[in-house]
Amino acid sequence: MSLVKKIFGTSPFAALAEHTKKVHDCVELLRPLTEALIEGDHVRIEQLHHKISQKEHEADEIKNEIRGQISKLFMLSVGRHEVLKFLSAQDDVADAAEDFAVVLRLRKTVLHEDLTKDFRAFVSRVISVSELLLGAADDLAVLAELSFEGEHAERVLKTIDKISHEEWEADKLQRRFALHYYGIEDQLDPTTLVFYDRYCQRLGGVANSAEKCAKLLRTLIVGQ
Numbered sequence: 531m532s533l534v535k536k537i538f539g540t541s542p543f544a545a546l547a548e549h550t551k552k553v554h555d556c557v558e559l560l561r562p563l564t565e566a567l568i569e570g571d572h573v574r575i576e577q578l579h580h581k582i583s584q585k586e587h588e589a590d591e592i593k594n595e596i597r598g599q600i601s602k603l604f605m606l607s608v609g610r611h612e613v614l615k616f617l618s619a620q621d622d623v624a625d626a627a628e629d630f631a632v633v634l635r636l637r638k639t640v641l642h643e644d645l646t647k648d649f650r651a652f653v654s655r656v657i658s659v660s661e662l663l664l665g666a667a668d669d670l671a672v673l674a675e676l677s678f679e680g681e682h683a684e685r686v687l688k689t690i691d692k693i694s695h696e697e698w699e700a701d702k703l704q705r706r707f708a709l710h711y712y713g714i715e716d717q718l719d720p721t722t723l724v725f726y727d728r729y730c731q732r733l734g735g736v737a738n739s740a741e742k743c744a745k746l747l748r749t750l751i752v753g754q
Contacts (some may be wrong), residue, residue, distance in 0.1 A: 542613065543670040545596050546620075550667035550743075552589035553620050556627040557660040557736060558581050563631055564653045568646050572638055579631040586624045616746040619739055622661065626735035633732055637723045642718065648710050649729075652703040653722045656733050659740045664688055666747055669673055673751065683751050690744045697741035704734050 566574040594636045596617060600610050641649060666689045673683055711718065711726045718726075 534537065535664050542600050543598070543673070545592060546613070546617065547590045547667045547670045549589055549596065549617065549620055552585060552592060553624045553627075554660050554664045556589065556624045557657055557740075559585070560627060560630060560653050560657055560733070560736070563634060564650060567634055567639075567641050567647075570638075570640060575631070575634050576653050579635050582628050582631045586628045589621070589624050593617055612746065613751055616743060619746055620744040621737035623663075623736055623743065626732055626739055629735070630732035633725065633728045637721070637725055638739040639722055642711070642714065644714060645707065645711055645726075648703070652700065652707045652724045653733060654739060655700040655703050656737045659693055659700055659737045662693045662696060663740045665689055666693070666744065670747075687690065687748065687751060690748050693741055693744040697737045700734055700737040701734070704730050 558579055562583075563575065563578050566572075566578060597614065600613060669682065669686050673686060708727070708730055711723065715723060738747050
């Protein structure tokens with residue numbers, strides 16, 4: 531018997547929520563990675579990269595189990611395609627978080643001290659998007675039992691609206707951070723600017739993919 535089936539039974543929704551938790555484990559590591567970057571602690575960055583890679587691998591194992599499980603189910607309260615799209619989008623969240631760790635490893639880039647406040651704010655907002663998604667996904671098993679209807683579904687839909695708002699706020703902080711480092715580009719070498727852009731892309735990818743997950747979750751609920 532597969533691990534997912536042994537723990538969560540025949541419904542894939544509890545396992546999907548568990549997958550979200552593993553994905554959020556990856557995202558939460560963005561905060562210590564950020565602090566390691568600010569402190570120039572490259573040994574710590576290496577350690578955290580290993581940790582986030584392990585978490586991403588654990589999420590992949592759950593993802594593969596869910597895919598195999600769904601393919602064998604004859605009855606499912608929502609379309610298989612929609613569930614698999616949601617799962618794939620969650621996978622993108624973890625991948626983007628891991629990619630950020632990879633970029634940090636590639637070069638011992640120094641974050642200019644004038645940028646630390648904006649960068650911390652940006653990272654915190656990205657993590658907030660993922661936290662809200664985790665809260666919504668935690669309700670998946672209950673929602674499935676209720677056929678994705680009722681007050682419980684309404685509460686999750688409100689959380690999904692909050693996710694979209696938080697992603698919008700993350701976009702604004704991303705732009706502010708970028709405007710700030712281009713505003714002091716005369717103090718930075720070109721390669722450092724390239725890496726700052728990569729930080730923006732990877733972290734923005736985390737928030738964007740989390741919002742995509744939320745939109746797919748909305749489809750699962752409203753489409754019923």
